[in-house]
Amino acid sequence: xxxxxxxxxxxxxxxxxxxxxxxxxxxxxxxxxxxxxxxxxxxxxxxxxxxxxxxxxxxxxxxxxxxxxxxxxxxxxxxxxxxxxxx
Amino acid sequence: xxxxxxxxxxxxxxxxxxxxxxxxxxxxxxxxxxxxxxxxxxxxxxxxxxxxxxxxxxxxxxxxxxxxxxxxxxxxxxxxxxxxxxxxxxxxxxxxxxxxxxxxxxxxxxxxxxxxxxxxxxxxxxxxxxxxxxxxxxxxxxxxxxxxxxxxxxxxxxxxxxxxxxxxxxxxxxxxxxxxxxxxxxxxxxxxxxxxxxxxxxxxxxxxxxxxxxxxxxxxxxxxxxxxxxxxxxxxxxxxxxxxxxxxxxxxxxxxxxxxxxxxxxxxxxxxxxxxxxxxxxxxxxxxxxxxxxxxxxxxxxxxxxx
Numbered sequence: 001x002x003x004x005x006x007x008x009x010x011x012x013x014x015x016x017x018x019x020x021x022x023x024x025x026x027x028x029x030x031x032x033x034x035x036x037x038x039x040x041x042x043x044x045x046x047x048x049x050x051x052x053x054x055x056x057x058x059x060x061x062x063x064x065x066x067x068x069x070x071x072x073x074x075x076x077x078x079x080x081x082x083x084x085x086x087x
Numbered sequence: 088x089x090x091x092x093x094x095x096x097x098x099x100x101x102x103x104x105x106x107x108x109x110x111x112x113x114x115x116x117x118x119x120x121x122x123x124x125x126x127x128x129x130x131x132x133x134x135x136x137x138x139x140x141x142x143x144x145x146x147x148x149x150x151x152x153x154x155x156x157x158x159x160x161x162x163x164x165x166x167x168x169x170x171x172x173x174x175x176x177x178x179x180x181x182x183x184x185x186x187x188x189x190x191x192x193x194x195x196x197x198x199x200x201x202x203x204x205x206x207x208x209x210x211x212x213x214x215x216x217x218x219x220x221x222x223x224x225x226x227x228x229x230x231x232x233x234x235x236x237x238x239x240x241x242x243x244x245x246x247x248x249x250x251x252x253x254x255x256x257x258x259x260x261x262x263x264x265x266x267x268x269x270x271x272x273x274x275x276x277x278x279x280x281x282x283x284x285x286x287x288x289x290x291x292x293x294x295x296x297x298x299x300x301x302x303x304x305x306x307x308x309x310x311x312x313x314x315x316x317x318x319x320x321x322x323x324x325x326x327x328x329x330x331x332x333x334x335x336x337x338x339x340x341x342x343x344x345x346x347x348x349x350x351x352x353x354x355x356x357x358x359x360x361x362x363x364x365x366x367x368x369x370x371x372x373x374x375x376x377x378x379x380x381x382x383x384x385x386x387x388x389x390x391x392x393x394x
Binding site: 016019021022023025026053055056060062063 | 192196
């Protein structure tokens with residue numbers, strides 16, 4: 001399940017997102033955040049990802065917001081983080 | 088059916104029926120039903136996009152505020168020249184510090200998806216004789232006959248009862264959708280964005296996707312969509328293009344090629360309006376008239392901002 005989700009996001013990042021202007025207010029982008037969150041937390045990660053999408057609204061100021069690891073609560077810095085401002 | 092989306096079905100059908108009724112007053116009692124229903128879908132687009140205008144204005148405002156941040160931005164670019172990840176991270180921090188984020192944000196697109204789905208369901212309901220919201224009874228019967236250039240509004244390319252005319256119209260609409268998406272995004276990439284955001288590699292990939300992948304995606308999904316949904320989609324695309332065209336011409340993002348173009352143009356205008364003072368007196372008489380409307384516009388724009 002987690003793998004399917006990761007693949008879907010990968011597909012989105014490489015084939016759909018690049019054709020649109022960057023729009024995400026956060027770093028890492030909402031899609032990278034979703035991918036990280038689901039691979040770390042599973043179903044709870046999905047909820048986290050949805051909450052991030054809701055936070056990425058016209059009234060927010062955005063900023064840097066990483067998914068934290070379960071144990072040590074250190075930020076997950078995925079190497080494949082997508083480009084600046086992508087969803 | 089979906090009880091969560093029921094309010095949306097009501098909203099979508101209500102807007103359509105209201106436009107249909109209003110257009111009835113405009114065009115007269117026994118006016119063409121097809122035109123009225125087609126225009127009511129376009130009306131739905133207009134209503135939604137007008138509701139979204141404040142969000143758009145907000146985004147433009149924060150893009151303008153970037154001018155003040157330009158020195159900081161250049162510093163970051165210099166400092167993390169070889170690390171794009173760190174560069175974007177620092178950039179986002181900067182935006183947050185100054186409480187001005189020029190990016191549009193992700194949620195609005197997702198929020199539009201249910202509306203799109205609701206329209207899809209309402210139109211499918213017309214084809215299957217299932218009433219949704221206020222679109223029922225006589226209205227449903229009249230909507231069932233409505234056509235757009237001969238194509239039934241609720242028919243899809245793939246539906247069994249679609250004729251050649253329907254297939255032709257859907258194909259043309261899909262081509263139109265692909266073309267408008269391509270032109271809009273290309274315009275933004277080439278003219279509308281600060282140069283730092285577009286490395287060559289990214290641009291190439293973007294254009295490849297827009298040229299080849301998007302028409303395919305539109306074609307695959309589009310053949311399953313009723314003509315009415317395709318009209319909605321095409322109109323929205325056209326609106327987006329118009330909106331962007333206006334902004335790029337009149338209010339470009341600081342640092343973008345369009346911004347530099349406008350700055351040059353203004354400089355040239357200022358020079359031209361300054362020079363003729365030494366020329367014939369006739370031209371000097373004209374110049375203040377050209378200058379004035381421009382000067383009047385600017386304070387009125389600033390006032391709007393303060394509100």
